[in-house]
Amino acid sequence: MALTPQDIARIANLARLELNPSESERMLTQINGFFDIVEKMRAVDTSGVEPLSHPVAAIQDVALRLREDVASEPDNREANQRSAPAVERGLFLVPKVIE
Amino acid sequence: MALHDLTVAELAARLASKEVSAVEAAKHFLARAKVHESLGAYLATDEDVTLSQARAADERIASGDKAALLGVPMAHKDIFVTRDFPSTAGSKMLEGYRSPFDATVVGKLAAAGVVTLGKLNCDEFAMGSSNENSAFHPVKNPWDTSRIPGGSSGGSAVAVAARLAPATTGTDTGGSIRQPASFCGITGIKPTYGRASRYGMIAFASSLDQAGPMARTAEDCALLLSAMCGPDPDRDSTSLDVPAEDFTASLGASIEGLRIGVPTEFFGEGLSRDVRSAIDAALAEYVKLGAKLVEVSLPRTELAIPVYYIIAPAEASSNLSRFDGVKFGHRAKQYGDLLDMYKKTRAEGFGDEVKRRIMIGTYVLSHGYYDAYYLQAQKIRRMIADDFQQAFRQCDVIAGPVAPTVAWKLGEHGNDPLADYLADIFTLPGSLAGLPGMSIPCGFGAGRMPVGLQLLGNYFAEGRLLNAAHRFQQATDFHLRKPEGY
Numbered sequence: 001m002a003l004t005p006q007d008i009a010r011i012a013n014l015a016r017l018e019l020n021p022s023e024s025e026r027m028l029t030q031i032n033g034f035f036d037i038v039e040k041m042r043a044v045d046t047s048g049v050e051p052l053s054h055p056v057a058a059i060q061d062v063a064l065r066l067r068e069d070v071a072s073e074p075d076n077r078e079a080n081q082r083s084a085p086a087v088e089r090g091l092f093l094v095p096k097v098i099e
Numbered sequence: 100m101a102l103h104d105l106t107v108a109e110l111a112a113r114l115a116s117k118e119v120s121a122v123e124a125a126k127h128f129l130a131r132a133k134v135h136e137s138l139g140a141y142l143a144t145d146e147d148v149t150l151s152q153a154r155a156a157d158e159r160i161a162s163g164d165k166a167a168l169l170g171v172p173m174a175h176k177d178i179f180v181t182r183d184f185p186s187t188a189g190s191k192m193l194e195g196y197r198s199p200f201d202a203t204v205v206g207k208l209a210a211a212g213v214v215t216l217g218k219l220n221c222d223e224f225a226m227g228s229s230n231e232n233s234a235f236h237p238v239k240n241p242w243d244t245s246r247i248p249g250g251s252s253g254g255s256a257v258a259v260a261a262r263l264a265p266a267t268t269g270t271d272t273g274g275s276i277r278q279p280a281s282f283c284g285i286t287g288i289k290p291t292y293g294r295a296s297r298y299g300m301i302a303f304a305s306s307l308d309q310a311g312p313m314a315r316t317a318e319d320c321a322l323l324l325s326a327m328c329g330p331d332p333d334r335d336s337t338s339l340d341v342p343a344e345d346f347t348a349s350l351g352a353s354i355e356g357l358r359i360g361v362p363t364e365f366f367g368e369g370l371s372r373d374v375r376s377a378i379d380a381a382l383a384e385y386v387k388l389g390a391k392l393v394e395v396s397l398p399r400t401e402l403a404i405p406v407y408y409i410i411a412p413a414e415a416s417s418n419l420s421r422f423d424g425v426k427f428g429h430r431a432k433q434y435g436d437l438l439d440m441y442k443k444t445r446a447e448g449f450g451d452e453v454k455r456r457i458m459i460g461t462y463v464l465s466h467g468y469y470d471a472y473y474l475q476a477q478k479i480r481r482m483i484a485d486d487f488q489q490a491f492r493q494c495d496v497i498a499g500p501v502a503p504t505v506a507w508k509l510g511e512h513g514n515d516p517l518a519d520y521l522a523d524i525f526t527l528p529g530s531l532a533g534l535p536g537m538s539i540p541c542g543f544g545a546g547r548m549p550v551g552l553q554l555l556g557n558y559f560a561e562g563r564l565l566n567a568a569h570r571f572q573q574a575t576d577f578h579l580r581k582p583e584g585y
Contacts, residue, residue: 059488
């Protein structure tokens with residue numbers, strides 16, 4: 001099953017990436033080349049196998065922990081916004097979203 | 100012996116006895132970094148910051164503080180965020196970015212007395228096996244500057260090999276500590292997934308990323324890893340509740356009777372002859388040291404490539420969605436609406452390989468494909484982890500090559516990302532299983548380039564790995580060799 005140029009355009013849109021025509025073309029060839037080696041994986045019988053997300057869960061139960069829902073961090077707004085592209089009065093500026 | 104030829108352990112002893120000051124040591128390595136700037140290892144240095152940290156370390160020494168690494172200079176892979184240096188992940192997206200906090204690992208090393216020399220070059224967002232994916236400049240291998248140093252922790256490996264730092268930090272997602280360590284003739288270890296905090300490591304693939312030290316000897320790695328590990332319950336939800344350990348304690352233990360598993364699948368057609376003969380010689384050395392070789396099987400070794408290159412890009416596409424030109428990093432100069440701003444910002448800020456992985460990841464997570472790709476990969480991931488458990492019933496550690504060949508030439512893989520992916524075959528299985536793994540120098544191959552022996556241990560068996568590596572280094576001198584002119 002090979003991807004088409006339309007698939008590449010759709011995925012690029014989902015990924016919020018602007019690709020120029022030559023990039024899209026290259027991406028199509030390379031990704032299809034990659035999916036050739038993925039085919040082997042699709043053929044493996046995995047019925048009854050649980051997916052593994054935390055690798056150590058292969059030998060013991062690993063519960064992702066939650067911490068208490070209390071504020072633990074001090075207000076560091078100024079430092080946290082120092083590297084922001086556009087800030088005004090402590091707010092992040094973006095292009096107008098609602099007309 | 101020149102200051103830069105000392106190991107971390109030797110340097111720490113001289114600092115503690117005040118034979119050398121932290122300021123002298125820091126100045127020495129900063130000067131070397133400058134002289135060998137053309138290797139491209141460092142992305143950022145700042146003499147004022149480094150020397151003020153060194154002066155503080157000297158004061159701690161003078162006041163009787165006995166922290167293990169007091170005054171030892173180190174440099175960090177630019178995947179770790181640091182308050183005092185820019186943190187770029189090797190990407191234009193984060194050019195000039197200053198983090199408001201230090202990564203946990205950076206903080207732990209600083210608490211143990213480490214002085215930071217600067218930040219080290221790497222593949223963009225740690226995605227790559229050659230360091231050629233750095234958005235800034237490639238890194239050259241000091242053993243042959245026409246060759247790649249490996250990746251993604253290429254700058255970290257070169258800084259140690261060329262004596263531009265006594266030790267460095269690296270990160271390993273699919274082999275990014277072990278493979279450059281092998282290609283540059285140094286020692287590196289990645290611990291069990293969950294041992295070292297990922298807080299402040301710019302995330303690539305969250306279920307795989309681990310931090311680890313890169314140095315000249317197993318003893319140095321043991322010292323450093325002891326300082327880097329430990330639970331970080333409030334800041335990393337995947338960090339395990341396993342206490343920090345003194346990995347130096349068991350270094351000298353006997354390896355008489357140690358059962359070394361040799362996976363058949365690591366010695367197939369794909370392994371080049373020069374690497375194979377260095378690995379065979381290393382295994383023979385272990386037999387001389389009293390270890391026993393046991394043949395084991397990791398039948399899904401080849402499947403690790405597609406499984407990894409589905410899981411890692413899937414997680415990367417999710418992690419990298421934060422780079423949208425709003426809160427930090429690059430923003431396109433010209434754009435129309437918000438969506439256009441996102442798309443142009445990401446088009447300009449990311450390099451080719453990062454875009455490729457974001458595309459693959461987005462696709463395999465998208466509606467209708469998730470089960471066939473991502474979930475299927477995670478199921479095979481468990482089968483791969485189970486294969487290791489099966490193998491560890493017959494052996495204590497597993498040994499084999501780190502990579503099928505020695506370091507290749509800069510530009511050799513050209514525009515073929517698959518060539519890089521396939522070269523990761525021997526490091527990916529251990530990464531997917533989350534096992535601790537090392538590379539130790541064990542000989543030389545084609546072009547007199549270093550070859551590394553990969554050692555993999557069971558979960559939490561870092562002490563045993565380091566012990567096996569240390570005993571090998573007591574009996575051989577590959578780890579003491581250095582490239583000419585450094």
